Amino acid sequence: MRGFDAIRTGGKTTASSLRRIDSKPRHDRSKRRISGAVGFALPIAFLAVAFAGVCRASDANTVAVGGIQAKIAYCKDCHGPSAQGYDGYFPIPRLAGQQTEYLENQLRAFIEHRRTNNIMFNVAHALSPGMVSALAENFKGLNPRPIGGAPTQFVAQGRKIFQDGVPDANVAACAACHGPEATGSGPIPRLAGQLYPYLIKELVNWGKERGQNPTKPDTSAIMSPVAHSLNKSEIEAVAAYVSYLK
Amino acid sequence: MKTIGAQLVLQTAVLAIAFSGACRAEDAKASAVASKDVQAKLAYCEVCHGVSAQGFHGYYPIPRLAGQQTEYLENQLHAFTEHRRTNNIMFNVGHVLSPAMVAALAADFHDLDPKPLGGAPRGLVATGKRIFEEGIPSGNVPPCASCHGPDAKGNGPFPRLAGQVFDYVSSKLTNWDKERGQDPKNPDTSAIMEPIAHGLNEAQIKAVAAYVSYLE
Numbered sequence: 001m002r003g004f005d006a007i008r009t010g011g012k013t014t015a016s017s018l019r020r021i022d023s024k025p026r027h028d029r030s031k032r033r034i035s036g037a038v039g040f041a042l043p044i045a046f047l048a049v050a051f052a053g054v055c056r057a058s059d060a061n062t063v064a065v066g067g068i069q070a071k072i073a074y075c076k077d078c079h080g081p082s083a084q085g086y087d088g089y090f091p092i093p094r095l096a097g098q099q100t101e102y103l104e105n106q107l108r109a110f111i112e113h114r115r116t117n118n119i120m121f122n123v124a125h126a127l128s129p130g131m132v133s134a135l136a137e138n139f140k141g142l143n144p145r146p147i148g149g150a151p152t153q154f155v156a157q158g159r160k161i162f163q164d165g166v167p168d169a170n171v172a173a174c175a176a177c178h179g180p181e182a183t184g185s186g187p188i189p190r191l192a193g194q195l196y197p198y199l200i201k202e203l204v205n206w207g208k209e210r211g212q213n214p215t216k217p218d219t220s221a222i223m224s225p226v227a228h229s230l231n232k233s234e235i236e237a238v239a240a241y242v243s244y245l246k
Numbered sequence: 247m248k249t250i251g252a253q254l255v256l257q258t259a260v261l262a263i264a265f266s267g268a269c270r271a272e273d274a275k276a277s278a279v280a281s282k283d284v285q286a287k288l289a290y291c292e293v294c295h296g297v298s299a300q301g302f303h304g305y306y307p308i309p310r311l312a313g314q315q316t317e318y319l320e321n322q323l324h325a326f327t328e329h330r331r332t333n334n335i336m337f338n339v340g341h342v343l344s345p346a347m348v349a350a351l352a353a354d355f356h357d358l359d360p361k362p363l364g365g366a367p368r369g370l371v372a373t374g375k376r377i378f379e380e381g382i383p384s385g386n387v388p389p390c391a392s393c394h395g396p397d398a399k400g401n402g403p404f405p406r407l408a409g410q411v412f413d414y415v416s417s418k419l420t421n422w423d424k425e426r427g428q429d430p431k432n433p434d435t436s437a438i439m440e441p442i443a444h445g446l447n448e449a450q451i452k453a454v455a456a457y458v459s460y461l462e
Binding site: 163164165171172175178186221229 | 287342
């Protein structure tokens with residue numbers, strides 16, 4: 001209960017309490033995890049080390065412009081040329097226009113195994129704090145059109161759920177936290193223009209992907225009951241609605 | 247010593263919540279609603295209002311409900327559904343609640359006592375304290391304490407302000423007559439605050455909001 005209190009005080013307190021809990025054993029565990037998946041991780045790790053080398057050469061908190069541009073190009077290989085998201089083997093989320101605090105939180109969540117995603121663990125692991133901030137700032141400034149593709153017949157129902165929630169089923173209105181135009185706020189992500197299949201995958205698997213480190217509870221706990229209360233057709237509807245928002 | 251004290255308080259709080267839950271199951275008012283339905287509804291409220299109902303910074307500042315006066319909470323839920331207070335999200339939330347559920351929720355929130363969310367500018371607190379306790383006689387602003395109480399705990403229809411979210415209080419006082427008392431055929435207690443909110447300037451609003459936001 002007390003842990004959650006800290007979470008609910010918003011991103012700043014969350015970030016500082018996370019820093020406070022940071023400890024060596026966790027770092028050790030991360031290393032073991034890498035060696036376990038070394039075959040898969042190696043090419044990415046080489047790339048990451050190569051890029052990281054460029055920025056580490058100067059200072060941990062300031063990053064060379066060339067280093068940032070190279071890293072952005074690397075992110076866009078998967079997240080789309082304007083970071084509008086990409087329907088790869090997995091649906092790969094839109095980063096464009098995302099809240100900087102949310103992006104930074106998620107990159108830390110991958111590293112700390114709070115959010116499970118092996119590819120993003122390896123990506124994030126090589127980023128200096130200065131690089132993380134620079135990337136988040138850069139993605140926030142992008143504003144490409146949504147990639148679209150969601151079934152348009154779900155949009156009207158999705159709009160209703162987003163704006164009003166489903167009070168009878170104890171589903172809170174998405175708009176209360178994500179904003180009436182789904183732009184997000186601080187630690188709360190922008191959903192406008194997010195990929196339809198990505199949103200479905202996240203909402204369906206929330207409890208299996210987020211908040212996975214019991215020693216480090218995080219803001220993902222807020223969404224847990226909401227994701228759980230939505231049924232499949234409601235998830236599809238709300239995902240379709242926000243995927244078209246600009 | 248301090249740590250032991252804090253632990254003791256925490257344990258007592260946990261015990262208190264456990265016992266109050268046990269008593270409430272037999273409470274006459276709440277008896278019309280199943281306890282599991284109340285718990286599910288509470289969890290739903292707390293998605294936005296904070297896990298201990300201490301308030302939350304969503305897209306909008308979302309108010310603290312913990313420790314709030316039951317009469318005020320019930321009044322506000324009615325105000326949303328009767329369009330006396332404009333808030334589309336809360337209209338939909340309030341619309342599906344039975345009177346027994348409203349009573350059960352209000353009683354539950356009243357009993358919660360988490361720490362304030364904090365975060366207001368500390369530099370404003372001293373000015374805010376003076377306004378809260380003495381008002382601004384030259385501006386015809388009465389002391390807030392005269393209705394909300396010296397500890398800002400409120401009383402019946404007068405809301406508790408202690409620990410309320412800073413930017414929530416600021417935004418309410420700034421927009422009072424655009425959000426409250428919106429049904430001319432159904433005037434309500436919000437009319438009392440209208441000239442006071444009007445009499446406070448922006449700096450005074452921020453100061454008083456900062457002061458009450460830190461009160462426990």
